[in-house]
Amino acid sequence: MERIACVSIDLDALRHYAAIHGLTASSLPPEAEEAVATKAPPRLGELLRAVGAPGTFFAVGDDLLPGPGDPAGREAPVPPRPGARALREATQAGHEIGNHTLHHRYDLVRLPAKRLAAEVEGGARAIAEAVGVRPTGFRAPGYTLTAPLLRAVVEAGHSYDSSSFPAAPYYLAKAGVMGAMRLSGRRSGAILDRPRVLAAPPLPYRPSVDEPYARGELPLVELPIATEPVTRLPFIGTTAVSLPIPALRALYLAVRRRPFLNLELHGVDLLDQSDGAGEPLARRQRDLRLPAAAKLERLRALLGWLADDYRLTTLADAARAFAGRL
């Protein structure tokens, strides 16, 4: 199997983090609105340029749609959103834009089928209009997949999905403690249970029509997000920017045993409080307090490792490469 690695970023706006922490959007400074959309793409673009590789940027459609325009009804042209401009530049630099739904609703999978499909199709359409290219890849908000969601993703014409993350949060807390014990040479007597997502294949596969986390015949490739092979610790942006470098290197050497590494970042992994997050959010979303310059240095080192060990390409390209073999 050819060794392929992909770097992708979910461009979740800061207001989604505020919502998670129970803060209202009005508690954010005005510059928070476009901070991720305008700052994260060029910063990641610069890191990827240094290793000569393209990446995948998952955008939320609603962040790209022009505003309501002139309320007085005059025919003033509505300027494009700054995030749309950043993504067009990313496209011109060879990066891929993926679909992260229309509104980034964390309760997406609980919506009735019609509204769920509208979220998927609406995201694809908004991106096509803003960027000029219709996305072929999809990532669900909060990583949660259900059979109806994945069917809607297929129906909207996507050729791959990259949402499966076999490291469920409740499992994680436990695995984190056990992983730390292992690293310090102690053994844990605890036994981890195996919720369905943890049984999902860690390497690319074709999902089943009825169960996204099982192999099947769906005409789409699932590209799982990277986890450590034994502990299933997540190997994502948060890991990269917050672990001490020797621990990150050790974890990477374990993850590197796999022939496919799908590194998922978030916009906040490349930003800090001074980028418009404001004090109330940075108090709760603690990784915003790490200086962006330090986080970028860390990611620069990690991307260098990836470029040494893998062919670095977009998720769409990886899906094409794997599709013929599944």
Ligand SMILES: [Zn+2]
């Ligand atoms: Zn997201």
